[in-house]
Amino acid sequence: MLNNSKRYYSIAPMMGKTDSFFCFLMNNINSKTSIYTEMMHSESILRTKILDNYNLLNDLSNITVQIAGNNPTSMAKAAKKISTHGFSKININCGCPSKNVLAGEFGLSLLTKPIIVRKCIEAIKCETNLDISVKTRIGIDNNEDDSILDDFVNEISLADVNKYIIHARNGIIGKLNTKKNLSIPPLKYERVFKLKKNFLNKEIIINGGFLNTLEFTKYKNIIDGIMIGREAYRNPWIFAKKSITNKEKINIVIKYLNGLKVFFKNKPFNKKSISHIHNIYNNINGAKSWRKAVNYAVHNNDLHFLLNYINYNYLGKNV
Ligand SMILES: Cc1cc2nc3c(=O)[nH]c(=O)nc-3n(C[C@H](O)[C@H](O)[C@H](O)COP(=O)(O)O)c2cc1C
Numbered sequence: 001m002l003n004n005s006k007r008y009y010s011i012a013p014m015m016g017k018t019d020s021f022f023c024f025l026m027n028n029i030n031s032k033t034s035i036y037t038e039m040m041h042s043e044s045i046l047r048t049k050i051l052d053n054y055n056l057l058n059d060l061s062n063i064t065v066q067i068a069g070n071n072p073t074s075m076a077k078a079a080k081k082i083s084t085h086g087f088s089k090i091n092i093n094c095g096c097p098s099k100n101v102l103a104g105e106f107g108l109s110l111l112t113k114p115i116i117v118r119k120c121i122e123a124i125k126c127e128t129n130l131d132i133s134v135k136t137r138i139g140i141d142n143n144e145d146d147s148i149l150d151d152f153v154n155e156i157s158l159a160d161v162n163k164y165i166i167h168a169r170n171g172i173i174g175k176l177n178t179k180k181n182l183s184i185p186p187l188k189y190e191r192v193f194k195l196k197k198n199f200l201n202k203e204i205i206i207n208g209g210f211l212n213t214l215e216f217t218k219y220k221n222i223i224d225g226i227m228i229g230r231e232a233y234r235n236p237w238i239f240a241k242k243s244i245t246n247k248e249k250i251n252i253v254i255k256y257l258n259g260l261k262v263f264f265k266n267k268p269f270n271k272k273s274i275s276h277i278h279n280i281y282n283n284i285n286g287a288k289s290w291r292k293a294v295n296y297a298v299h300n301n302d303l304h305f306l307l308n309y310i311n312y313n314y315l316g317k318n319v
Pocket of ligand 1: 012013014015016017037038039066093095096135167182207208209210227228229230231
């Protein structure tokens with residue numbers, strides 16, 4: 001069912017949200033939706049088994065791994081591991097304004113250090129054939145100077161990167177925490193549209209404040225795609241086929257839970273996997289009781305409770 005208008009949209013990387021389980025959920029809702037994983041630091045990719053969580057997915061072709069860091073050697077080694085794992089796309093985080101990230105001199109601080117990013121990309125390209133994109137913001141602090149972002153894209157383009165995802169807000173360093181940095185700096189879509197006009201041969205994706213997947217016709221001639229973050233997590237059904245019924249939604253959740261059951265057969269259960277479906281039945285009869293059931297299941301690490309709950313409360317009933 002995925003027509004051009006749905007392909008136009010993607011799901012933003014979100015720490016603590018777009019993990020392997022959420023990617024698995026989305027693959028059940030719409031296996032063609034492009035999803036960006038939560039940010040993973042190159043060193044954590046190298047030193048831990050974090051990528052193994054993605055063994056849950058049969059198909060990785062729609063998943064882009066977001067990587068963070070600033071050391072070309074470490075980034076290249078991590079990228080190689082990502083590639084060996086079966087992924088084909090990575091995205092480099094140059095937009096995160098969190099205190100810890102800035103202290104580590106990656107994330108948003110790289111917007112003004114594009115040479116470092118270019119060197120990381122060149123190192124990654126020496127080791128892998130991964131498709132590389134970069135995600136950043138339109139600027140830093142109250143600086144309105146277009147040249148920061150233009151210089152960034154110009155420099156990174158020297159490493160032959162053709163896809164840029166731009167959160168249409170400045171990031172404010174020091175004065176705003178990460179959460180406030182997602183709402184207080186004003187959205188400036190015009191700045192991203194202007195970037196596209198300046199770099200017509202680059203794929204420019206806009207991000208920030210989009211709430212549905214219905215605006216393809218409005219934006220298709222202005223910008224190459226739209227990335228959605230918070231609303232995709234709040235209501236992942238915006239990525240489902242238009243005519244999806246409540247019954248189909250219930251069956252998707254059953255399939256998701258059964259997939260988890262198999263995955264956790266020989267390993268410790270991770271309650272994060274079911275917290276993603278807390279709001280999944282909003283707007284369906286019994287949503288409040290469902291949320292209570294999920295709370296219970298999360299609290300008790302009890303996946304089977306939810307499957308039994310669905311069997312008893314939803315199946316065979318008019319929902
Ligand atoms: C909980 C949360 C975690 C986030 N984590 C990341 C991240 O790991 N990497 C990143 O590039 N952006 C991250 N972001 C920013 C989003 O990718 C996106 O740029 C931002 O939410 C704006 O899009 P939206 O208005 O559609 O939510 C995060 C946002 C939220 C709400």
